[in-house]
């Protein structure tokens with residue numbers, strides 16, 4: 001009698017039967033916690049993580065995202081201040097997420113402040129679109 005081979009890897013002896021798809025799998029292609037094969041385990045895990053992420057409401061995520069981006073902007077301005085030795089204080093950085101940041105720039109580094117804000121806006125938009133896609 002031939003020993004049944006694992007239907008996932010095809011190398012080791014099958015010892016378990018997946019509850020999800022009914023494949024006969026070896027102990028290495030099997031998740032004893034959920035009693036499914038590794039294939040089903042991965043797809044189940046993806047489903048669960050999708051569920052978990054949707055529990056976070058999108059407005060809250062956007063709030064956190066906006067906060068992080070704003071914080072990043074402040075840090076970059078601080079670094080710029082240290083690097084250029086001149087306060088970039090002439091450029092005021094106002095950002096009401098998810099609207100593009102408003103930059104009032106009169107100093108010599110206003111150009112860089114605007115450039116930075118544009119870069120951050122693009123970054124913010126990309127993240128915004130990604131989050132919206134995932135929320136669906």
Ligand SMILES: [Zn+2]
Pocket residue numbers: 006007008009010011012025026027028029
């Ligand atoms: Zn296997």
Ligand SMILES: [Zn+2]
Pocket residue numbers: 018019020021022023036037038039040041
């Ligand atoms: Zn399975």
